[in-house]
Amino acid sequence: MAVYSRIAGTGSGLPEKILTNKDLEQFVETSDEWIASRTGIRQRHVAAEGETTCDLAERAARAAMEAAGVTAAELDMIVVGTTTPDLIFPSTACLLQHRLGANGCAAFDVNAACSGFIYALSVADNFIRAGNAKTVLVVGAETLTRMLDWSDRNTCVLFGDGAGAVVLKADTEAGILSTHLHADGGKKELLYNPVGVSVGFKPEEKNAGVRVLMTGNEVFKHAVKALDAVVDETLEANGLQKSDLDWLIPHQANLRIIEATAKRLDMPMDRVIVTVHKHGNTSSGSVPLALDEAVRSGKIQRGQLLLLEAFGGGFTWGSALIRY
Ligand code: UT7
Numbered sequence: 001m002a003v004y005s006r007i008a009g010t011g012s013g014l015p016e017k018i019l020t021n022k023d024l025e026q027f028v029e030t031s032d033e034w035i036a037s038r039t040g041i042r043q044r045h046v047a048a049e050g051e052t053t054c055d056l057a058e059r060a061a062r063a064a065m066e067a068a069g070v071t072a073a074e075l076d077m078i079v080v081g082t083t084t085p086d087l088i089f090p091s092t093a094c095l096l097q098h099r100l101g102a103n104g105c106a107a108f109d110v111n112a113a114c115s116g117f118i119y120a121l122s123v124a125d126n127f128i129r130a131g132n133a134k135t136v137l138v139v140g141a142e143t144l145t146r147m148l149d150w151s152d153r154n155t156c157v158l159f160g161d162g163a164g165a166v167v168l169k170a171d172t173e174a175g176i177l178s179t180h181l182h183a184d185g186g187k188k189e190l191l192y193n194p195v196g197v198s199v200g201f202k203p204e205e206k207n208a209g210v211r212v213l214m215t216g217n218e219v220f221k222h223a224v225k226a227l228d229a230v231v232d233e234t235l236e237a238n239g240l241q242k243s244d245l246d247w248l249i250p251h252q253a254n255l256r257i258i259e260a261t262a263k264r265l266d267m268p269m270d271r272v273i274v275t276v277h278k279h280g281n282t283s284s285g286s287v288p289l290a291l292d293e294a295v296r297s298g299k300i301q302r303g304q305l306l307l308l309e310a311f312g313g314g315f316t317w318g319s320a321l322i323r324y
Helices: 021-025 032-039 053-068 092-100 113-129 185-190 216-237 255-264 283-296
Strands: 004-013 018-020 043-045 077-081 106-110 135-143 161-171 176-183 247-250 305-312 316-323
Touching: 004 053, 004 113, 004 135, 004 176, 004 283, 018 021, 021 032, 032 255, 043 161, 053 092, 053 135, 053 161, 053 283, 077 092, 077 113, 092 106, 092 135, 106 113, 113 135, 113 161, 113 176, 113 283, 113 305, 113 316, 135 283, 161 283, 176 216, 185 216, 216 255, 216 305, 216 316, 247 255, 247 283, 283 305
Parallel strands: 077 106, 077 135, 247 305
Antiparallel strands: 004 161, 018 043, 135 161, 176 316, 305 316
């Protein structure tokens, strides 16, 4: 009998501190009007001093495990999508595993920038389908604001911090119907952070390189095109029509990108989960945060068909079609 992964529980972890567009106006040349009209963002959560990606991941993970009724001892694997790990190593997944008391199970990070959660979900789903894991914690967690240049209005108004998590359990009923992952490493310079281990940290230039660099309008065009293609691919792979979908849960980078994908799918915006106004772009955190909010608010019901998608640095992009 075929084995699928089902979402048994979801959770969120957001920092308490909120930075509004009005707050940003105080220290960078921008306006609430510009940010809201170009991106849909009104505010974002920002990690407090000393608050790390693992702190947010832990909150999201505990909430998801509680919702799923799963204990740490039951976890076979932890996969964390993140591009802002606490440390270079050990992985954030290992740090999280120890905090949860799940010592012994497999734990690793996946770095696919803003597509990190979709990539992590796909990896976990494949382990479950292959019969190599039964219960997997999948997290998307980021503290993107740690690598922003707060004087660069092209990027600092866009990002926020946060984490979302799901617990996947093996089941004979679907579940995750399919996942679709893509990347194009040829577009690196359009969205990246130039600092890294083997290129050197350049510590003498304090914080000089530790920042997100983005050619926003180019990324925008690539994102819309790639997401159009991947939602078509997902429906085709499952022999489904646009009208079969109940909810679109998109990556929350820009409301205009979300609206373009919704239009492609002929979906009215009241069937699209939008959190970008509250969270900004939380990279790997954005899709599971949106999913958790929609589940907890009662919008998403068991049995409904969900399409998750994301696009980010790499470029990376992907989707997951889920019978919730
Ligand atoms: O999650 C990873 C994937 N990332 C994304 O998907 C992001 C994709 N890109 C975007 O969301 C949009 O391109 C942005 C929101 C980043 C920018 O919006 P845009 O409509 O593409 O604007 P633009 O970059 O073409 O800039 C338009 C103008 C420029 O001024 P000039 O040259 O026309 O005089 C910018 O300097 O807006 C100016 N501008 C700003 N003005 C006020 C750029 N940032 C700001 C700002 N406040 N924060």
